[in-house]
Amino acid sequence: MITANFKDLIDAELARHWDVSMENVTPPLMQRALSSVIKDLLSQKRQHYMKKFQDTCEKQVYYLCMEFLVGKSLRNNLFNLEIEEQISKLLHEEYQIDLADLYEIERDPGLGNGGLGRLAACFLDSLATQNYPVTGFSIKYEFGLFKQKLIDGWQTELPDDWLTTSYVWLSPRFQDRCIVRFDGAVHEEWTSEGLTIRLDNPTEIEAVPYDMMISGYSSDAVSLLRLWEAHSLNRFDMNLFSQGEYIRAMSEDSMAEAITKVLYPSDNHVEGKELRLKQQYFLVSSTAQGIVSTHYNRYKTLDNFSDKTAIHINDTHPALVIPELLRIFMDEYRYSWDRAWDLVTQTVSYTNHTVLPEALERFQENIIQSRLPRIYMIIQEINRRFIDSIIAQDLGDASRANRMSIFSNNKINMANLCIVGSYSVNGVAGLHTEILKKTIFKDFYDCSPKKFLNVTNGITHRRWLNQANPLLANLLDDLIGPDYRIHSQELSGLLQFKNDDGVLAALDHIKLENKKRLAEYIQKTNCISINVDSIFDIQAKRLHEYKRQLLNALRIISLIIDIQEGSAGEMFPETFIFAAKAAPGYFRAKEIIQLIYTLSGYVNGDDQLSKYINVVFLENYSVSLAEIIMPAGELSEQISLAGKEASGTGNMKFMLNGAITIGTYDGANVEMIRQVGEDNFFLFGLKDYEVENLWCQGYNSIQYLQNCPRLHRVIDFLNTGISGRSFESISKYLLGDSRGGDPYMCFADFESYFNAHEKASSIYCTDKKKWNQMSLSNIAAAGYFSSDRTVKGYSDKIWNIKPFTLKD
Structure with missing residues (x-):
């Protein structure tokens, strides 16, 4: 338990930042002041823990995910620090404020969508609880996923301005900002030091990190969630502004900041696909640069990078960290391809979260080639070498190699890239992992069975x-x-x-x-x-x-x-x-x-x-x-x-x-x-095998309708309409057309x-x-x-790390 004079800390915070005395404090101001006090205590605790840990020179984990659905922080931190009752009593006796009211004021951070993001958040909590050193990386989405509003039953998406109350938990780290480069042209030049590669005339975006502390329960460790925000390096054109071109003067900044505006922009148009790609590369490039730079500054070499670093990609969204690490090792630190490849494939591990083919990300080749030309070249070379190795194993039979290729139908398969570039691939439930091995990743499993394993999900x-x-x-x-x-x-x-x-x-x-x-x-x-x-x-x-x-x-x-x-x-x-x-x-x-x-x-x-x-x-x-x-x-x-x-x-x-x-x-x-x-x-x-057999036999939803009077009446009800609104389109979806109906076998x-x-x-x-x-x-x-069991599985079976406590 943290021992501190919380009244003095709160009063000092109120006076320093809001010039308010304890007699005049309102619940919203108290929510900010108390949150600031707890954030500072967690930061100090994290610094103390990491200083001691770094003395051991042990391996550290970096967890990349496009979303971390962390939920509200105040109650979670007070509970994990075992001071909730103490703070509640203090607020009631000294300020006549109910702690529950402060919980209500805070808004949920808009950093995730569903199970994927909540799982990542649970992991940071459980890893800290069990005293594993870990840093999570994602994006500081200004408006989150969206705020859902139903208008006459139809979902309408509104901006989620979560930062109005949750900004207090974020600490900017301007000293760790870096540059992420898009577009441009690759220039190759042989020099006395060998081949030099640079990117000419790129679009440069500044990545600014903001840190959020994630507490563990009754533990020494505190996890860190680093969120990147995008800014233009040329934020304002004074010349255009002076000429009255106000919108154009700020356009470059607006385009840059679009990268971190919302989570998962709609990708049913080219602009949306490009923005998703930019988001993903922005995350992995800024993260990889930070990890590599920190490692090099500490050890003065990257030769031991994979011994000291575990980088985990949660789903395919951070897949580009694989070619990005290769780019950094080769272009900036002069490593050969073979040595760089060894470092990457001994460092990166991948969790798959879906068996749905449509959910396995694929990007059009031309989009990656245009927006990330150097990365595109590296992915091409990864695939060329990989396909050559598979053909060699199969004695010239190219059929398996074609199925395993990262490139297919003018698209780049991000899941295949993850598997090729990782030393471990895991599913998140026993059945899920077996389906991966037997169906969508069968060829990969047949070639590298030891790479595949299961770690069943858990919750905090x-x-x-x-x-x-x-x-x-x-x-x-x-x-x-x-x-x-x-x-x-x-x-x-x-x-x-x-x-x-x-x-x-x-x-x-x-x-x-x-x-x-x-x-x-x-x-x-x-x-x-x-x-x-x-x-x-x-x-x-x-x-x-x-x-x-x-x-x-x-x-x-x-x-x-x-x-x-x-x-x-x-x-x-x-x-x-x-x-x-x-x-x-x-x-x-x-x-x-x-x-x-x-x-x-x-x-x-x-x-x-x-x-x-x-x-x-x-x-x-x-x-x-x-x-x-x-x-x-x-x-x-x-x-x-x-x-x-x-x-x-x-x-x-x-x-x-x-x-x-x-x-x-x-x-x-x-x-x-x-x-x-x-x-x-x-x-x-x-069962899953019965579903597969039924599809193979030719599933026909109309046959089930004919044999089930209940279903017949349900379809009639939909067609007749409900409160004047027809749902005939859902009936047609269930009954099908020339392509068949009821694709998820409700009938x-x-x-x-x-x-x-x-x-x-x-x-x-x-x-x-x-x-x-x-x-x-x-x-x-x-x-x-429990996610405590889950993260121990990752730590033991995949990352090969041990807990570290200050008593050690």
Whole structure:
């Protein structure tokens, strides 16, 4: 625990920066002052730790990801530093301010989208907790992904001005800025020192780093997240301005700063594709320059670079770090190709996060050739040498080499580049890794089987249990002690209370209180009154066809029809809660959002329907909203088409908070079933191999429609329209055209899904004790899915690093 006179520190901060005395301080000023104090303490702690660590000359990890969905920082840091109660008491007694009000003021940093970014944030927390030295790298997006607003049910993207409150956690490091170069022409010249390569007339962008401290729980280490911001070197043309050309005078600066305006700009046009490429290269070039420069200044050589450095690329977005490192080693430090290649391929490791072919990034050759001419030359040479080696192995057979080529159909395959340039490739769940090895990366696996391994994802259980669900955390502390905060497997001790009626009743009461909290939020934001005694059935995740929010909606429509026809029977009340963002250019996903929104209005405006079901779509899904949603969930929808979800981490958060999963045999669901047992999981649907067999046989959604009267009525309902709005386009999508319909097999899994729900509802309404026992079993089994276990797997199996504590 940090010991400090926090009152003096806060008062000094208020006086120095805002000229405010303690008598006049407002909650917004206190939020900034307290955050500044905690940030400074974490910076000092990080500096002290890293100074001691660097004396050991041990290896350090650098983690590159386009997004880090860190969530709000104040509560997380106070909890991890074990000073939350101390600060809460101080604020109440000395300033008459409630700490909870400060938590509300802070906005979620707009640095991520979904599971990929939240996983990266969990890793930084867990690595610090276990005293591993690590630095994360990403971009300081000025407006984040976007702020989601539904206008008549249609998703509209607004700027997310998260920096208004979260800027306080960032520290600019102007001394570490560097130059990133685009465009230009490559000039080769032989000199007495050999071949010299330079880039003539490039567009130069200044990269300015901002540092954010990520605390660990009860640890010596503090992780660092470095975020890069883009600026033009020629920010202002005074000549043009003097002539009245005001817009042109600032245009170069605006073009440069566009690189760090938003996360994932829409790429359904050439300009968007180029901007995405610029973002990715801007991240990796500034990061690689910083890493190499720091290493060289410390060791005066790069010969030991791979011994002291592990660079991890999370998904394909940072793939260009491979050719960028080669460029730096060869063009700036005069290393030969072979030596530079050895250093890179012994340093870089890669995590794959998708099996969807459309999600494996590919850039048009001409875009990379034009915007990054030197990098393009290097990728060409990487591929030439790699293909030659594969052909040599296959004794001249070029077929495998063609499939493994980085270049294909005038595009550059970034996943293939990652695999070729990395010493390790891992999937994020057991099934996912097996699919990678057997299908999309089979040729690579056959050539280098030892390169492929699995590290199943995890979540920071301290945030998603202790902070998000304090009622449950307090109960666990009383029942099994607090050691589970560090050793998550200790949660299994809860199983000894599986038949304790008092404990089961306590769990049931805690769930009800969390449902009330979510219901109050829904009343406040959506003006919908929901029945807290109903089953809270929740699907909160990124909106994508393969995640099948549409399958959930089809069942809701079927229930609506049953109620209207008087065949609902003894239906137990159920509340369906959705939260999701769709990519800005993803029309189908937006259409599904509009369908759910329209169903919500239709159901909640009908007294007959709303007695049995409620439907809610929550806008602007974020980490802080998830912290309200997850503890309230009773039925967790993890219903992706088998073989499509790499892992999932929302499933783990719901499980940790006692929700029971209804899901397919997909992603991390497979390992969840292994941990908790199928009796404590509502499993439905095709297995991944059955999906593949069905596609090979020729999947026809119309055949399923003809054999299922429920589906027939659902399609008729869509075609008739809901509240005057037709969803015939979704019907056509499901029924297909000449290319086939229902690409994610909602129809094939519908009856199995419906039956699994019937089983869940029956247990909930007739045997609540059994339900609570299932809930308890899920909490007890969730310890395996801690990101503490995950990062230890990366550290031991991939990065080859050891924890370092100051006691050492």
